[in-house]
Amino acid sequence: MTSVRTVVFDLDGTLVDTAPDLINALNFVLAREGLPPVPLASARTMIGAGARRMLERGLELDGRTVGLADIDRLTKDFIDHYAAHIAELSRPFDGLEDALDDLRSRGYQFAVCTNKLEWLSKLLLDQLGLSSRFAAICGADTFGVSKPDPVILRQTLARAGGELSSAIMVGDAGPDIGVARRAGIPVIGVEFGYTEVPIADLKPDRLIAHMRDLPGAVESLMHHRNPA
The missing domain is CATH 1.10.150.240 (Putative phosphatase; domain 2)
Known part of the structure; x- marks a missing residue:
């Protein structure tokens, strides 16, 4: 299956x-x-x-x-x-919800794997009306480990009902690239996030400058992983 x-x-x-x-x-x-x-x-x-x-x-x-x-x-x-004050000024990046809708229509599900505390992550996503889009929302305290430890990614996938063999990571910084590499899954880097080292220097498998580019990048990587 x-x-x-x-x-x-x-x-x-x-x-x-x-x-x-x-x-x-x-x-x-x-x-x-x-x-x-x-x-x-x-x-x-x-x-x-x-x-x-x-x-x-x-x-x-x-x-x-x-x-x-x-x-x-x-x-x-x-x-x-x-x-x-968690959602007074915080907003989803432009194009996020359209990108999620596009990917959902192609049969993808979504999860969050963050070094933020789980309850703060859920509070933020609740207030932004996004929580229901994610099969799992896991933070640094959920499993007692943080990115780039691959345990947090593996357990997040398990909680979402997914598997490493059919998963892709999306992130903006070293811990995201590192956790994906250590877990053995492809990773997409976003250029609009927060990082001490330029994301391109971390050599993600794909790099996007806007959320509108996410569905194409995901489909490209997934096809490369599991060609028809």
Whole structure:
């Protein structure tokens, strides 16, 4: 029996432009610590490794280091503020819903594999009206591992009812490329996300500049994997 074809997406910088709300939460915490705000343009490369690491990077920009207890407290403050304002400015990338509709009509299902906490991921997608599109939404706390550990991708696929042999990853940064490579599946890189290293330098199997290009890239890779 042929398994269902699954496209697994990263969340921040791939499905949704979350940077404005994340940076607002970061700057809220920094202001309470008497530190200057981080400009949006500078902060985009901080996104993708989780709330704690994003906060640590924000503090490092000002040459500030804090102890474990303080970073725990500040991370909680960050998450609390972010959750309360999670979809004020965040929006799906242009063309996303049309691309999902196109792929759905071709028989694909979708899953989310992110280093964001699962409950925050679901909250965001709920508020944007997107949750029902995904067979599984899994985060860094779902299985106790984060990308690029391949366990998170394998388990996300299992939860969605998919298989590695008929799956493709879509992401914007190193952890996404890495998890796909380590799990042995093709990966599409998006040029509009958040990454410290240019996505082209990470050599994804396909590279897209707009969501309108996603269905063609997915079909090309899937045909290469499973030629008729």
